[in-house]
Amino acid sequence: MYSSLLQGKHKGDRIFHIVAVAAAGYTLFMLAIIAFSVGDGSKEIFSFEGFGFLTGTDWNPVEGRESYGALPYIIGTLISSAIAMIIGVPISLGIAVFISEMAPRRLSTPLSFIIELLAAVPSIIYGLWALFVFRFWIRDLIEMPLHNAFGESIPFFAQTPFGLDVFTAGIVLAIMIIPIVSSVSREIIKAVPNSQREAAYSLGATRWETVRVAIFPYAKSGLLGAAILGLGRAVGETILVTMIIGNVVGIAAIPSSIFDQSQTLSSLIANEFNEASSELQISALMGLGAVLLILTIVINIGARLLVSKITKVSPGVRE
């Protein structure tokens, strides 16, 4: 049956090896294409605005009075992602601890499947749901009560909420990062040697104390990596944020309270790309992309280094 396999020994091997190396090289080549494309697309705006592109707050595409600055969107990105992290990371850690330390096996397996299902939902559907359903929950159940109680005394809650704001965007982003943060955290918690747990239990520690004194300290840097991976997702998410953040431009995109409308780097690209009136405006949008690319590359490299230090394998693979 395999006799045909015996033919074409050396030549075939060499050719296949070369093809495989070329395919692997293509991965590195893609990164080069990405860097080149983003650089080439944004060079016009950087030569027009210079370094001021990063610190400016204007966004004026009117011919003759063009002025573009990325600062409000950098701030909008950071604030919405920060809200996502503050809400999403503790919940993800709770889920990871529940699945790996508390739940019986017949519960933990379907539960991790369901959490993975949350990752299977396309972000456009999160967006649709957030726009037509979830924002009214947020507005009526969280934002209005907070605003009514503290709106006058604390400027943080001052704005009259509509549900289309940086707070809603942050919460939906939190939901979106739960699958990745909780899955990677679970793998890291699993990688903690059992001797750690046994030592804690033998000293009379309760389950929570075991998690606190034996697991968290051991897994610390890996869990930080998991959180940062989630941050990378939150920073780069586009279409969902575009649908619910309110989409304002210029200085107004710097939110004055957490119930204020805003804009992120990626949402402005998605919003204006098809309506862009000039080459320069397109280039300005690409410039936002360049800032976003650098931000996410730094975040991802940091996270991967932290995670692989603990598990010694790529996150996402369990055997």
Next chain:
Amino acid sequence: MQQKESRQEDNRQKIQDIMSRQSSKKKLIDRIMSAFAIICVISALIPLGSILFEVVKNGISAISIEFLTQPPGSFFLGHGGIAPAIQGTLIVVGLASLIGAPVGILSGIYLSEYAGNGVFPSAVRFFNDVLTGLPSIVMGIVGYVSIVLLLGSFSVWAGAFALSIIMIPIVVRVTEESFKIVPNSIREAAHSLGIPKWKITLFITMKSAKSGILTGIVLAVSRIAGETAPLIMTILGTSLFFTGFSGPIDALPLRIWRLASQPYESAHSQGWGAALVLILIVLILSVVLRLFVQSKTGYKLNRATF
């Protein structure tokens, strides 16, 4: 004597008291933290349940034969359908897979079967991982600058190219891991028969790794089928059917986005209908695959981390 004994008894009582008080406090904290973990799980399940419920509830009423077979009509009246979007998603995602799957598989084979831990393979592994985490809108910029500007038109090619960049890193990693868990004895047995390495890899090792790779490809396909951001800058979206690979085309996520931004109730209803079609494509693909393929392999793939 009597006194000493009663004092001892007293002390024991005190120590027991302290210990039980401490342990009841410990137990209370433990209970609170356990409850917190359960609340975390529930708070993740509520959105998933609500999303699925709303999509099915609002989507079902929009779906009809006309909806699935006609091009879009008036937003206001809710006429027409999403047929070009379904067609476009199948074409763009299909083309992206034709580019992405072979490159990803070959690259994964190289990492597992040919490369060691040298500088080049380590660099490929590392940057491949970094590539998985990059925002999809950046791939849109890449498709725009390197294909749309080059060809002078928004096109299927640009969209497929952008989506293939998202797909390849996923396939690479899954292929490498699927090949790595194939026992070496299989390779050695084949090698002792004098079969050349490339044939061992492609026809023998591949047999064991196949289901893992297939899972990875389906996962990558369902991931890119739901992408919106890169398509805005590459295929643009249209209400017409496919006219050629170098012209614009529609896609389901793009159509949902456009429908949701209309001010009309009927457009929103169509948006939910399109969302139901999209989610059915994505979920059925992954659930069916999970039931039929993955149960056979020891290698478990976690889609949440891609």
